Amino acid sequence: GAVVSQHPSRVICKSGTSVKIECRSLDFQATTMFWYRQFPKQSLMLMATSNEGSKATYEQGVEKDKFLINHASLTLSTLTVTSAHPEDSSFYICSAPPGGCCQETQYFGPGTRLLVL
Amino acid sequence: SQQGEEDPQALSIQEGENATMNCSYKTSINNLQWYRQNSGRGLVHLILIRSNEREKHSGRLRVTLDTSKKSSSLLITASRAADTASYFCAIRDTGGGNKLTFGTGTQLKVEL
Numbered sequence: 001g002a003v004v005s006q007h008p009s010r011v012i013c014k015s016g017t018s019v020k021i022e023c024r025s026l027d028f029q030a031t032t033m034f035w036y037r038q039f040p041k042q043s044l045m046l047m048a049t050s051n052e053g054s055k056a057t058y059e060q061g062v063e064k065d066k067f068l069i070n071h072a073s074l075t076l077s078t079l080t081v082t083s084a085h086p087e088d089s090s091f092y093i094c095s096a097p098p099g100g101c102c103q104e105t106q107y108f109g110p111g112t113r114l115l116v117l
Numbered sequence: 118s119q120q121g122e123e124d125p126q127a128l129s130i131q132e133g134e135n136a137t138m139n140c141s142y143k144t145s146i147n148n149l150q151w152y153r154q155n156s157g158r159g160l161v162h163l164i165l166i167r168s169n170e171r172e173k174h175s176g177r178l179r180v181t182l183d184t185s186k187k188s189s190s191l192l193i194t195a196s197r198a199a200d201t202a203s204y205f206c207a208i209r210d211t212g213g214g215n216k217l218t219f220g221t222g223t224q225l226k227v228e229l
Contacts, residue, residue, distance in 0.1 A: 006159075032215065043205060044160075044219045093159060097215050104148060104209070106217065110159040 003027055004096050006109035013084055014117055021079045021112045023050075023094030029074040030096035034106070035067075038091040050077040050094075084116045121206050121220030129226045136193040138223040140206030141186075147209045149182055149189050150217065154203045163191075163204075196227045 036044040056069035206220040
């Protein structure tokens, strides 16, 4: 089946630094990818929709200058947490629907755990 | 908030028993999906039920959907210790695109 990978799986950084998280679709092209954030024992909250070749669409309350998204190719989207602070510590998960934005099924990456000290 | 509500928040059962989780939502939907998440891991898609369907089965899973009550249930029959995980419903509303809005989740623990 379709596979989505994320890198790194875990990152620890100092407050004020920027962290880049990659999301790759390994065996299909993804014109759209989604980025979620999940705090401990909570649900997934959609942060933004990443669109290949155009600007990302951010959900209400998500700072686009804080969370930079670049959908560089049909298989890669990156999320950069700029000037990270301890409150940004969370589990970040991406997903991609094979075959374009409106396919019913999405495949999720394994997630990236970010800890900001 | 359009986020779905799930109950119970936590469920602890013995192996072999059935587990039922419920999901309620507020909007009109195209489909409703159930996902499983092991601790600290990504999500695994379990089953999808469309708005014009009322019941679906997949192995030991049974999902129902009542669009008049805006609710769905996931039944896991003959549970196993390996079923221990968090279970989330997610709705794709009729607003277009493929955004999923996740429910609050149910933490299931199946004890030997």
